[in-house]
Amino acid sequence: MNELHRNLADRIVRHIRTSDMAEGQHLTEASLQDLLGISRQPIRSALAMLAEQGILERVPNKGYFLRNLVTRADSVVPSDETSEEGVYLRIADDRLSRRLPDRVSENDLMRRYGVSRPGLRRTLTRISAEGWIERNEGRGWTFAALIDSVDAYRECYELRQVIEVHGLRCPGFRLDRTVLADLRRRQEMVAEGGWQRLSQMELFETNSEFHEGLAALSGNRFLQNTVQKLNHLRRLVEYRQTLNITQVLGQNAEHLGILDALDAGDTARAADLMFEHLGRAKDRKARAEMF
Numbered sequence: 001m002n003e004l005h006r007n008l009a010d011r012i013v014r015h016i017r018t019s020d021m022a023e024g025q026h027l028t029e030a031s032l033q034d035l036l037g038i039s040r041q042p043i044r045s046a047l048a049m050l051a052e053q054g055i056l057e058r059v060p061n062k063g064y065f066l067r068n069l070v071t072r073a074d075s076v077v078p079s080d081e082t083s084e085e086g087v088y089l090r091i092a093d094d095r096l097s098r099r100l101p102d103r104v105s106e107n108d109l110m111r112r113y114g115v116s117r118p119g120l121r122r123t124l125t126r127i128s129a130e131g132w133i134e135r136n137e138g139r140g141w142t143f144a145a146l147i148d149s150v151d152a153y154r155e156c157y158e159l160r161q162v163i164e165v166h167g168l169r170c171p172g173f174r175l176d177r178t179v180l181a182d183l184r185r186r187q188e189m190v191a192e193g194g195w196q197r198l199s200q201m202e203l204f205e206t207n208s209e210f211h212e213g214l215a216a217l218s219g220n221r222f223l224q225n226t227v228q229k230l231n232h233l234r235r236l237v238e239y240r241q242t243l244n245i246t247q248v249l250g251q252n253a254e255h256l257g258i259l260d261a262l263d264a265g266d267t268a269r270a271a272d273l274m275f276e277h278l279g280r281a282k283d284r285k286a287r288a289e290m291f
Helices: 003-018 029-036 040-052 084-096 106-113 117-130 150-169 177-197 200-216 221-238 245-263 267-287
Strands: 056-059 063-066 133-135 141-143
Touching: 003 029, 003 040, 003 084, 003 177, 003 200, 029 040, 040 056, 040 063, 084 106, 084 117, 084 221, 106 117, 117 133, 117 221, 150 200, 150 221, 150 267, 177 200, 177 245, 200 221, 200 245, 245 267
Parallel strands: none
Antiparallel strands: 056 063, 133 141
16 A cells, blocks of 8 residues: 555545535545645545545546545554654654654664665655754754753744734734634534544644644745744644643634634734733643653
8 A cells, every 4th residue: 555645545534524524525636735735646546545445435527525424533544663654653752752863874764663765765754844854964864953841842832922923913914714714613613522523633733723824824934834843843742642621622712712803803912812822832831741
């Protein structure tokens, strides 16, 4: 089985679940291409894989439609430790646990994780795109700073308070009602029971989509890119933590409050609420035993 297609199928399933799609909804290659940032051919193969599993239905000359609501939160195709997703997670865990040094060679990583060079390079390319490893000018790779301590988490949230609040206040910010309505629909889905049926990964993705969606409205591509990279770094730690439903619902209510202010056209109020929202999250992380 092609690992790329399996990973894309997993991402499409997460998109279906976090978007609260209804049975019969049309999934187009074009819309998924924008979402996944990849060419149509592998997306087509991933859709075919989901059709084989009965999640989607292929209608000739029309495309793919959601056939069965996806109720399970796990991977559509179980991965093992030597799959690319499995190796990615093992590298992340070993790095966060400080079992990997700052500089590593491909040969050492191939032996450690029992993978081929092409597979390892695809994984390292993914990690590089997320911003936590860089290729050396000569041989080998060097890890960048991770959120691997309470101090690092505090610094991350302090930076987020600066850039995300500025994003709402900057002159280029636009009140795109379509984007805001989509963000609200996803947050209301969580409040109305999504917190019970979504996995920890999916809840985190819904949270990230909210912050990245507002960053995109700032009109500043560098601000948006920074928020995305910080979310990549946060994801590595958040997935290792125990899910706290009370915290999820509290964050969800705060997100809806920010959207209420934006829908009322009060961007100054929304910016103040965002500053308070990120400040509360920063204080929670400072008290938590995460590392």
